[in-house]
Amino acid sequence: MRIGIVCPYSFDVPGGVQYHVRDLAEVLVGLGHQVSVLAPAEDEDGLPAYVVSAGRAVPVRYNGSVARLSFGPISATRVRRWLAAGNFDVLHVHEPVTPSLSLLAVLAARGPVVATFHTAMTRSRVMAAAQGALQLVLEKITARIAVSELARRVQVEHLGGGAVEIPNGVAVAKFAGAQPLPGWPGTGGAVGFLGRFTEPRKGFPILLDAVARLAPSRPDLRLLVAGPGDPDLVDSPADLDGRVVMLGRVSEEDKARMLASVDVYVAPNTGGESFGMILTEAMAAGATVAASDLDAFRRVLDGAGALFPVGDAPTLARTLGDLLDDPARRTELADRARKVVAAYDWPVVARRVLEVYATAIEATTGRVTTDESTVPLD
Amino acid sequence: MDGVWWVFGVVAVVLLVATYLTWTAGRVDRLHARVDAAYGALDAHLVRRAAAAAALAGTLAGEAVSLAAAARLALDAPAGEREIAENDLTRQLRVLPLPLDHPALGEVVVASRRAALARQVHTDVVRDALAVRRRKVVRLLRLARKHPMPTYFDVDDPALDAHRRVVA
Numbered sequence: 001m002r003i004g005i006v007c008p009y010s011f012d013v014p015g016g017v018q019y020h021v022r023d024l025a026e027v028l029v030g031l032g033h034q035v036s037v038l039a040p041a042e043d044e045d046g047l048p049a050y051v052v053s054a055g056r057a058v059p060v061r062y063n064g065s066v067a068r069l070s071f072g073p074i075s076a077t078r079v080r081r082w083l084a085a086g087n088f089d090v091l092h093v094h095e096p097v098t099p100s101l102s103l104l105a106v107l108a109a110r111g112p113v114v115a116t117f118h119t120a121m122t123r124s125r126v127m128a129a130a131q132g133a134l135q136l137v138l139e140k141i142t143a144r145i146a147v148s149e150l151a152r153r154v155q156v157e158h159l160g161g162g163a164v165e166i167p168n169g170v171a172v173a174k175f176a177g178a179q180p181l182p183g184w185p186g187t188g189g190a191v192g193f194l195g196r197f198t199e200p201r202k203g204f205p206i207l208l209d210a211v212a213r214l215a216p217s218r219p220d221l222r223l224l225v226a227g228p229g230d231p232d233l234v235d236s237p238a239d240l241d242g243r244v245v246m247l248g249r250v251s252e253e254d255k256a257r258m259l260a261s262v263d264v265y266v267a268p269n270t271g272g273e274s275f276g277m278i279l280t281e282a283m284a285a286g287a288t289v290a291a292s293d294l295d296a297f298r299r300v301l302d303g304a305g306a307l308f309p310v311g312d313a314p315t316l317a318r319t320l321g322d323l324l325d326d327p328a329r330r331t332e333l334a335d336r337a338r339k340v341v342a343a344y345d346w347p348v349v350a351r352r353v354l355e356v357y358a359t360a361i362e363a364t365t366g367r368v369t370t371d372e373s374t375v376p377l378d
Numbered sequence: 379m380d381g382v383w384w385v386f387g388v389v390a391v392v393l394l395v396a397t398y399l400t401w402t403a404g405r406v407d408r409l410h411a412r413v414d415a416a417y418g419a420l421d422a423h424l425v426r427r428a429a430a431a432a433a434l435a436g437t438l439a440g441e442a443v444s445l446a447a448a449a450r451l452a453l454d455a456p457a458g459e460r461e462i463a464e465n466d467l468t469r470q471l472r473v474l475p476l477p478l479d480h481p482a483l484g485e486v487v488v489a490s491r492r493a494a495l496a497r498q499v500h501t502d503v504v505r506d507a508l509a510v511r512r513r514k515v516v517r518l519l520r521l522a523r524k525h526p527m528p529t530y531f532d533v534d535d536p537a538l539d540a541h542r543r544v545v546a
Binding site: 164356358359 | 408409411412415416418419422491492495496498499500501502503505506509510
């Protein structure tokens with residue numbers, strides 16, 4: 001199958017959507033499909049062979065954050081040229097309702113179009129103001145995919161229309177084979193955290209509090225932290241001196257090794273998570289997971305981890321203590337996690353995406369062509 | 379001189395309006411063509427599912443009389459009764475005393491999943507077609523007059539594995 005994928009965000013910058021597009025494209029290539037990814041890129045060297053650059057992206061403030069996007073007449077021309085040259089059986093765009101390459105591609109294309117919605121964003125003012133234009137975009141999409149139940153609900157409630165829920169994939173093999181970092185996990189118990197620890201909704205202080213409660217009775221307990229941020233901003237209790245190891249921002253390979261280095265991985269998030277990608281990664285790495293009892297986390301874990309009430313440090317401390325003292329229970333949870341995470345393995349997820357492609361192709365006539373009649377006057 | 383500009387202006391406006399109307403008419407036509415294509419795909423997967431269910435009922439013998447009957451009814455149902463018959467078949471398939479990964483269920487599970495996807499796509503395009511039919515310019519100029527009113531195919535989600543299996 002000839003598949004054209006549009007990624008709205010620059011490949012030079014790390015991000016969930018970019019990783020998703022990259023992994024999906026590589027699995028599809030591995031399954032024997034011809035894939036071309038159109039994405040903004042600063043520097044054309046060093047891009048994977050299947051990526052076509054749409055030129056450099058400009059930072060745009062949107063929905064309270066800065067996104068690097070390509071949008072405008074030059075981008076539009078490149079999108080058209082790419083579509084015309086690609087002769088795709090199906091076009092797969094990501095995040096098509098933000099002003100981006102994806103949106104340009106949807107407007108410029110005719111034929112089978114599949115769209116994946118990643119964020120659980122609610123309707124922004126921009127979108128509300130341009131209802132007619134939004135409808136123009138949405139009605140060109142043949143089939144919609146949402147990566148989480150929350151993203152799907154946003155689809156139904158705010159954009160009208162349904163979506164098939166297909167979760168984010170995780171490269172299980174990459175994580176399952178990771179070696180622990182030297183000297184970890186050790187014998188005194190090791191607890192891990194990954195993410196922006198300075199961001200309140202990630203709940204890092206809750207974990208620190210819980211570890212501080214355990215520290216007096218466990219002299220060798222350590223906390224391994226990876227993620228961008230200034231460690232000096234963390235208000236660490238004094239009795240944790242020397243017990244918290246900060247790795248800073250880690251490569252993907254080290255992320256896998258970090259997850260393999262701890263006895264228990266903790267996700268103390270207080271909200272705002274629509275999927276819980278990190279949990280599938282931790283599960284793939286064979287870590288035992290303790291997570292706050294958020295809807296998204298409960299669904300992903302499916303019983304393969306311990307849950308504790310959101311923001312409840314004393315209960316987390318108790319949960320951690322129990323898990324650290326019970327290796328058999330940890331093994332049991334990790335084994336179950338391996339089974340659960342198999343459903344999120346990229347090859348499995350990619351086959352589900354291919355079924356959506358097939359459905360979109362059947363439900364339209366012909367291949368993807370450029371739409372010469374686009375006159376979005378309203 | 380003024381007269382010439384008048385003519386230019388009128389011609390420009392007429393051109394713009396004509397372009398807009400042509401484009402809108404094309405949009406209406408395309409959406410209705412997609413409704414037809416999407417229905418064709420949905421129909422094909424439902425037929426495939428019913429055929430697979432009938433074949434399955436044949437291999438189960440004895441216990442599957444009601445499944446065989448439901449599959450037969452789904453295949454033979456006239457237009458107005460199709461939805462009820464398909465829902466009945468979905469129910470019969472859901473109460474089968476077999477695990478979803480049982481090899482005998484393979485074709486039925488795949489066909490059901492594909493039918494579920496096709497149903498979603500059909501529902502979305504019907505909604506979009508109905509929305510475009512409600513537009514003032516479309517109603518006023520009766521741009522949709524040559525197309526029959528699209529209708530939803532109102533059945534329950536036919537996917538059998540919609541609710542994630544609990545692993546042992």
